[in-house]
Amino acid sequence: MSAIPAEHVTAVPQWVEDFYEGVDGGDLSVYGRFFADDISLRFGSGTPEHGMESVVAALTAAHDTLELSHTIGAVWQSAEHTLVEASVDYTLKSSGASATLPAFTVFHRRGERVDEMRVYVDLGPLFGGGDH
Numbered sequence: 001m002s003a004i005p006a007e008h009v010t011a012v013p014q015w016v017e018d019f020y021e022g023v024d025g026g027d028l029s030v031y032g033r034f035f036a037d038d039i040s041l042r043f044g045s046g047t048p049e050h051g052m053e054s055v056v057a058a059l060t061a062a063h064d065t066l067e068l069s070h071t072i073g074a075v076w077q078s079a080e081h082t083l084v085e086a087s088v089d090y091t092l093k094s095s096g097a098s099a100t101l102p103a104f105t106v107f108h109r110r111g112e113r114v115d116e117m118r119v120y121v122d123l124g125p126l127f128g129g130g131d132h
Helices: 014-024 029-034 052-065
Strands: 035-043 066-077 081-092 098-110 113-121
Touching: 014 029, 014 066, 014 081, 029 035, 029 052, 035 052, 052 066
Parallel strands: 035 113
Antiparallel strands: 066 081, 081 098, 098 113
């Protein structure tokens, strides 16, 4: 596996800032603005969700459970892929339990729309399953 060339390390693209501003603000309409109708979403090794309706339902369920705040650490970009490393503050709405956890997201864009999103984060510490 080869490393991503340094010239691919970029400033945070405006669309990434706008996307996470909406996500962190709980604005669920952000998904319709950024996702393609045939979006595919996968969290870690979980079962992928396919299609706008299914993906938005899964993300809405997450928003019903969690408050989120992303701090972007680094971004790498190629022609169609954007990779985002972030530190995410998660708070469980039911209990107030919180944790700041590292996360990594791979976006694939077709034109101006995200048609694939893969999120890698270990939420175990938030639910009492380990220390971070």
